[in-house]
Amino acid sequence: MPQRLVLALLAGVLLAMAYEPFAVPVLVPVLVPLAVAAHTLLTRGLGLRRAFAVGLAFGVGFYYVHIYWMTTVALAAWLGLSAVQALFYGLLGSAVALLTRLPAWPLWVGTAWVSMEVWRSGWPFSGMPWGRLGFAVVDTPVAATLPYVGMAGVTFLLALAGAALAAVLVSSGRTRLVALGTLAAVVAAVGAAVALPWSSPATGSVTVAVVQGDVPGPGNDILYDFRQVTENHVQATVDLADDVAAGRAPAPDFVVWPENSTATDPFRDAGTNAGILRATEAIGVPVLVGALVDGPPGAVLNQGIVWDPVTGAGERYTKRHPVAYGEFIPFRGTPLELAFGDLARIQRDMLVGTGKEPLSIAGTEVAGAICFDVAYEDAIYDQVGRGAELLTVQTSNATFIFSDQVDQQFAMTRLRALETGRATVVASTNGVTGVIGADGEVVATAGIQETEVLVEELALHEGLTPAVRMDRFPWQVAVGLTLLTLTASLLPYSRARRTRRLRRSAAGDGRPTHDGGATPPPRRGADAMAEQP
Structure with missing residues (x-):
């Protein structure tokens, strides 16, 4: 053994x-x-x-x-x-x-x-x-x-x-x-x-800009200076607008920011709201903003929000798979609650999203996924099965930026692109940000812990793979x-165990012991005499 x-x-x-x-x-x-x-x-x-x-x-x-x-x-x-x-x-x-x-x-x-x-x-x-x-x-x-x-x-x-x-x-x-x-x-x-x-025939194309604004300070703490994180993404988008105006970059149809590009509610925080408005007005196209939005008391929502330069905030995707003991504390308020040490920092529980419809961004149907969601089929299959032509993954891997987690997650994302037959854009705060073709091949990636914008034209697909159809x-x-x-x-198996126990019992006098075996009793009287030579 x-x-x-x-x-x-x-x-x-x-x-x-x-x-x-x-x-x-x-x-x-x-x-x-x-x-x-x-x-x-x-x-x-x-x-x-x-x-x-x-x-x-x-x-x-x-x-x-x-x-x-x-x-x-x-x-x-x-x-x-x-x-x-x-x-x-x-x-x-x-x-x-x-x-x-x-x-x-x-x-x-x-x-x-x-x-x-x-x-x-x-x-x-x-x-x-x-x-x-x-x-x-x-x-x-x-x-x-x-x-x-x-x-x-x-x-x-x-x-x-x-x-x-x-x-x-x-x-x-x-x-x-x-x-x-x-x-x-x-x-x-x-x-x-x-x-x-x-493979399925392309039904069109779309040009997407993916922004990696980077995380200040040590790089592994999204809250170290969360306002600067937002400003980095705002400024990178404004700079992209300048490059487009100067002919140095193609004009995108829409822009994708990562999860936690705003770590405070953009509807309640005036500075954050003004920064998003400045970015969208500069680029002139919708931006898919990764934001933490206040929910009911003690709750928060992790959302991808379509922010239009004219009409403002519109459709939203809410993360379907928050992480236990990372984004919510199970059994909150009960004797089973574990909220000591570092877990005590989690003051609010992230609510679970339930949306199944894709987002409509600049005329393109887009399936959303936020970080941990990419490890599950359900949210992605639901949206692709309802007409999504492209997949976006917004993630904040800052906590794991010095580990192998980011490479494992990016590998999963490539497999999801292939599995669904959809080109995929991955927006991360400081890595790995990338663009993936519908065949799972990497089109472009940004450098780790750098401010960078990727602008790529991607084919759109409507055909459903057998995998998505089977769900x-x-x-x-x-x-x-x-x-x-x-x-x-x-x-x-149960019958065989009973048979073995019976055979062990039969080897003695059938009197079972505490461990299921059989202990032969001492011989007395005629039985003992019969055994004498």
């Missing part, structure tokens, strides 16, 4: 090597299935508790490496969040121990990986999607399958390949042939997607199958 635990820990670290900052794209399609195969082999054949321990060791090895960047927030945040997420891999270990007792078990292991990722991406509180298998495939051939099967489908393909590899190693005869055939089918699916990449259906199927197969495997 100790050997299994050590190997599982190392397998988890191996999986972490498939993501930024370690990722080597040519190795990722091998590393991910290998890690899944190791998780499967190390938990297969164990009882539920021992399989949980092995799976937990895998999760510890993976998650403590994968989100080491959380130490920039606090050591306790890294330790606590990683521990919670590792538990899901322990539960997956118990599930795999059961599912590998069924026929065609590589299929059920694949669906179990999807189900586990869906579960931990939404619970507890707002969940934590970081580390989904699909997020590792940027710049690999596997990424070509994203528009066809979506993020859940890519996780399934990778997990299925890993489970099939495990089956090849432990089986023989016809079973091994089936497992080899499954591996070949996954490779063929990836090859088909590479040979026939998803939540793939993971709903995976969850349903996992529940069914776990139920099917639990019944014989």
